[in-house]
Amino acid sequence: MQRRNALNALAGLTALSLTTTTRLLAAPALKSRLLIVFLRGGYDACSLLVPVSSSFYYAMRPDISIARPSSDLASALPLSADWGLHPALRDSLYPYFKNGELAFVPFAGTHDLSRSHFETQDSIEMGQALEGHKTYASGFMNRLTTVLTGSTPMAFTVQLPLVFQGNAKVPNSALRSLAKPSVDARQSSIIASMYQGTAMGAQVSEGFSVRDEVMREMATEMDAASRKASSAKGFELEARRIAKLMKDSYSLGFVDVGGWDTHVNQGAASGYLANRLDELGVGLAAFAQEMGAAWRDTTVVVMSEFGRTFRQNGNRGTDHGHGSVFWVMGGSVQGNQIAGDQVRVEQATLFQNRDFPVLNEYRAVLGGLFQRQYALSSSQIDTVFPGAKPRDLGLL
């Protein structure tokens, strides 16, 4: 990457001029930014986007439903006649919905029916048709990178996820915990020289440049932390760090958040799942705020491999289901809407008398969204989601 080589050269200059110069150079060639947040474990979408007009919902979830909107703080927040929002998001994301920067797509997901976390995650991350030939180790975000000239991808994860694997070289850097590197510039270049011309050469030098870039971006935060001025933790801290990097340097991002596989005692308005949603909501709001002016060119999509059983199980939890709810958030998003095809929530409309159906197939939904965001041609969309028919849900 030319840009980073230039940055490396600059790193050798005095620290004095570095900050401003770096910022200028590092401004992404592509203004538009996209962050995918993947909730691993299959989050319980019915607890996030509550079907408040469905008495069937309340009958099937005697212990874990969220009450219809009322003055009670533990009740759902009103979104539309049919839907309410989990009250854990009252202060964080509800304002974004009302301000028109957050929308939800219910009955979203994949037609893959294995109900296996791992197989379904892999299948979604690959983003390829379920039938026919598959190219393994090729994810849809990687293919999106290849069709977007000037895009700068980054996985904010410990390992490179399948969604970003493929022909384009994509770096990764986990931001959950950061440590100051001890391998110095000279040592780095000698180590890199051992890998030059090998299959791993690009990963090694990319690893060093990303490390340097992250450290430059995080310098202020780390100073603040050493003065104990920073209080953010958990996903909020991670989200703020992601925003710092995406604002200045990376236009395509991916991060995953675990802990959604709530088979037992998931709670309702409060409890385990409510805490997870709260942490996620606070983090996403922090991300939006940290993006500053760049927020208006930014889209965040929150998704998960599948939804959970519509009925609560024997342990006040839910098991692996089918249809999920995607979140779409951003400065230019047509928010304040529940988008896509919908059906009344009752026993007759359940898939296999068990789960939310999938009416908004994820490749069509994301394809349509990307097409709007990046003005992609149909052949470009076909590269990202081969064989899919993109649907514009009016989200952008």
Place this chain on the structure above:
Amino acid sequence: MSHSAIQATPVLRLASLLLVGALAGCAAPMDAGVSASAHASTEAYTQANRITWGATPATVERLQAAGLRAYVAAQLHPGDAAGLPAEVQAQIDAMTIVQRPLVDLVQDMEQRRKEAEANIDDEAKKTAKQAYQAEMNRLAREAAARHLLRALYSPHQVQEEMTWFWLNHFSVHQAKNNLRAMVGDYEETAIRAHALGKFRDLLGAVVQHPAMLRYLDNEQNAVGRINENFARELMELHTLGVDAGYTQHDVQELARVLTGVGVRLGSNNPGLRKELQAFHVRRGLFEFNPARHDFAAKELLGRPIRSRGLAELDEALDRLARSPATARFICRKLLSYWLTDEPPQPLLQAMVQTFERSDGDIAKTLEVLFTSPEFSRTEQQKFKDPIRFVVSAVRLAYDEKPVLNVGPMLNWINRMGEPLYGRATPDGYSLQSAAWASPGQLSTRFEVAKAIGSGSAGLFRTEGAQAQERAAFPQLANALYYQSIVKTLGPATLNALRQSASPQEWNTFLLSSPEMMRR
């Protein structure tokens, strides 16, 4: 800034090589001429790297003295003696998880938890809860420390590697419930005891261990309140593999077989109707509670289940363990752990055949692999995952001089995303090279290489109030290096080593080299 440093190296280089030689106490091999056994030694080094957690001077010597076949035979039938150095055995013997049986330990911790909750005073409650959490963390850390000590120093290396392998195959996550008090026993009694035995015995032990039953929610699974989590993973991850043709119906039926299979902490037994009493089974924390079991007829993989009660589970496990899909799934995974991402089909076939003919004998299946021509090929194939990278580097750096504190190793492994008992999802860590070779992974790995290469990195400093520290410099430029390792290094690596400005840097570069990333 780097320019002047490079200029300075030639002067420093000589000094550093002398220093390295002196520190390693092995200046002689450099110019003593290539000994007659040098070729064999390089081969033994390659084999040792592949069979053990990482070659050391001592293991290469042993392997060479015994010959590959005899060495493999001994590794596959390790016997009962631990064979650890006394100093290491003493560290393990001092652990709570070793001194206290699981039932006592878990009941004790449960008592502490209840007492903490019962505090009326908020401050006292908070303090008691924190102490409880700290003790739970300490117990899990003991188990992880024991795992690393054995990986480093056990003479039964294959048994220890297979312990990691099966622990990963039957992965549990310590963060759930009170699993931190259980993972040590799970590893010791369910996994390690059967790591080289029959797959069916291993499976049976895992399925009845409270750690697994709790982790995959089966203790919640009861007639009329079905929880299918364990049933699904048992087929998908533990036996048949995901594309083996079982259906959602099979998942539901197996979940019904598993109803009533759970955990009981207290010493009391449930009150049962007379006709159910004979079905009740209690072994330590394990319980089969017939009152929670679905006794109605069941069918699994197209055939009826004929037994009743807990025997249904044995019948189901027999069927799963002996399915051809399981043989294939397990052998493919073994190959991918030990040798290469892309298993050669003929070797896979041979292993599957042995697995099936020997009724899932793990040692016999591995013998096919270890004595295959593919296994002794010199070109490196398998990329080391983080735990192997760390263990092999420490083994090579300190050979048989036991570390006093594996804490730094645990931290490195955590930082690289592969903590023991720390995989959040039940699928275990990836065995594929690509999972661990991303840019971020590699730059962290070099940080670890530098930490190990630069000095003792805290490995020789005990923890606690009266911390003791022993001087220990990594001995990487040792006889093994000059006899064998150097011959496996490419020109780029040798060139990098020549640029080192100190023994610490020399170590760092060696441990960071592409040749040290694979085995």
